[in-house]
Amino acid sequence: MKLAELLNGIDINPAGTGRPYNQYGQVITGVAADSRKVVPGCLFICVRGLTSDGHEYIREAAAKGAAAALCEYLPENAPENVVYLLTKDTRAALAVIASNFHEHPEAKLKLVGVTGTKGKTSVTYYLKSILERAGHKTGIIGTTGAFIGDKPIDVEYQTSSTPDILELYEILGRMAGEGAEYCVMEATSHGLDQGRTDGLSFSAGIFTNLQHDHLDYHKTIDNYAGAKGLLFKQSGAAVVNFDDAYKDVVLNGCSAPVIYYGIGEMPGYFARDIELMPNGSRFSVNMKGRALDIRLNVPGRFSVYNALAAIAAAGELGIPGEAIIEGLKGFNGVRGRFERVENSKGFSVIIDYAHNPESLENIITAVREITPEGRVITVFGCGGDRDAAKRPIMGGIAGRLSDICVITSDNPRNENPDDIINQILPGVDKTGITERYAEPDRKKAIYMALYKARPGDAVIIAGKGHELYQEFEGRRREAFDDRAVALEALDWL
Numbered sequence: 001m002k003l004a005e006l007l008n009g010i011d012i013n014p015a016g017t018g019r020p021y022n023q024y025g026q027v028i029t030g031v032a033a034d035s036r037k038v039v040p041g042c043l044f045i046c047v048r049g050l051t052s053d054g055h056e057y058i059r060e061a062a063a064k065g066a067a068a069a070l071c072e073y074l075p076e077n078a079p080e081n082v083v084y085l086l087t088k089d090t091r092a093a094l095a096v097i098a099s100n101f102h103e104h105p106e107a108k109l110k111l112v113g114v115t116g117t118k119g120k121t122s123v124t125y126y127l128k129s130i131l132e133r134a135g136h137k138t139g140i141i142g143t144t145g146a147f148i149g150d151k152p153i154d155v156e157y158q159t160s161s162t163p164d165i166l167e168l169y170e171i172l173g174r175m176a177g178e179g180a181e182y183c184v185m186e187a188t189s190h191g192l193d194q195g196r197t198d199g200l201s202f203s204a205g206i207f208t209n210l211q212h213d214h215l216d217y218h219k220t221i222d223n224y225a226g227a228k229g230l231l232f233k234q235s236g237a238a239v240v241n242f243d244d245a246y247k248d249v250v251l252n253g254c255s256a257p258v259i260y261y262g263i264g265e266m267p268g269y270f271a272r273d274i275e276l277m278p279n280g281s282r283f284s285v286n287m288k289g290r291a292l293d294i295r296l297n298v299p300g301r302f303s304v305y306n307a308l309a310a311i312a313a314a315g316e317l318g319i320p321g322e323a324i325i326e327g328l329k330g331f332n333g334v335r336g337r338f339e340r341v342e343n344s345k346g347f348s349v350i351i352d353y354a355h356n357p358e359s360l361e362n363i364i365t366a367v368r369e370i371t372p373e374g375r376v377i378t379v380f381g382c383g384g385d386r387d388a389a390k391r392p393i394m395g396g397i398a399g400r401l402s403d404i405c406v407i408t409s410d411n412p413r414n415e416n417p418d419d420i421i422n423q424i425l426p427g428v429d430k431t432g433i434t435e436r437y438a439e440p441d442r443k444k445a446i447y448m449a450l451y452k453a454r455p456g457d458a459v460i461i462a463g464k465g466h467e468l469y470q471e472f473e474g475r476r477r478e479a480f481d482d483r484a485v486a487l488e489a490l491d492w493l
Helices: 054-063 090-101 120-133 165-177 189-193 221-234 301-316 321-329 357-369 390-401 417-429 442-452 482-492
Strands: 043-045 068-071 083-086 110-115 138-142 145-148 182-186 204-207 238-241 258-263 269-277 280-287 290-296 348-352 376-380 404-407 435-438 458-462 469-472 476-479
Touching: 043 054, 043 090, 054 068, 068 090, 090 165, 110 120, 110 221, 120 138, 120 182, 120 301, 120 321, 138 165, 145 165, 189 221, 204 221, 204 301, 238 301, 258 301, 269 301, 280 301, 290 301, 290 321, 301 321, 301 357, 348 357, 348 482, 357 376, 357 390, 357 458, 376 390, 376 442, 390 404, 390 417, 404 417, 404 442, 417 435, 435 442, 442 458, 442 482
Parallel strands: 043 068, 068 083, 110 182, 110 204, 138 182, 204 238, 238 258, 258 269, 348 458, 376 404, 376 458, 404 435
Antiparallel strands: 138 145, 269 280, 280 290, 469 476
């Protein structure tokens, strides 16, 4: 794409370039806001962040062959082999440029965004299954990666769920290029607050819930709710959990039509006659005056809420009730979300991504409901460099609801694993639980928990779910898979 075409829609000041940018006909090969990702012939966008300023990396970008640089100011001693273009706000220009470069993929797709403390990944997969059952080619973006159908898209992103804006538009471009009709994506509070979804218009935005998490970043729960609410300022419809206490805060400033879902009689899509079973649940849901009989293959009341969110969004998107019923019935769950590890030992082993107080309480409660005669053994830890206030809270939940607790490492990152465990333990000990153990080596902790299990018991391995690594100091990652370790331990027993 020619430079002039790429910058269409951006207010450019050509000062310092020698001549107007639209006289340059060179083809731009790519767009980068990270000098490490610069390739020859690309446009380098200098963005000022919280800890660094992209203008300081122009020399590095030029050395890697950048053809042009979009700046807010012209740095001193800038290399002469680069075309310099000035604009008032380079961050605001990112979405426009990304859309231009990938030929406006957001206009070729129906987008659905899902935000909330927990349930985002499950809701996106439930909705994807429904849309596919209705015959729509669907892409998905989130914690487990980016896919078109079941085919992975080879665009890596460092953020956990919502890619940065250049990566996101590249993924959307791939989806549009392969004929996808829908994209269902996780929209995290960090991603929304940092403008990673700028320029997108969602057919529907979904809010699952708001609970104690990420306060290291947002500082207050109201700030956290406000960040979630940004999704609904760019959505055609707001699909919202009626039973969540923060729904009104999240909806503050929302002008889109609001569609509610929940459990019990209420306006909107509501579930009743819920039957929770060891391998799933059954319930009836009101859909615009029609009762749908739903069968889920994932247990737990929280799974009912996740399914309701997908049902409500699908209903507002015009998906027929039959496709909703069959799409949910044919879906067997998301990797790392209430994932069972089959074994012949007579006890259950369940891997779950629960890493905040409410999700840990939900998973242990759900497992307790399907383990009426046995003990519940919980293995968990807390991530380093994250909200430390939740550590004793999670300890209290695990101690109160479990029969045995094994406290271990999650992703310690730049913290000492023993320090994190020592912040969890006071919460555990206040519950009076008689069997609790501290083992910073996560592999040993999983072995210990499985060794203690007896027929009829259930072992929960919480915190990492689908992740295939542990993260240590300096963002160093070491391969680690809870499922693989559990299978290895089960073979050892």
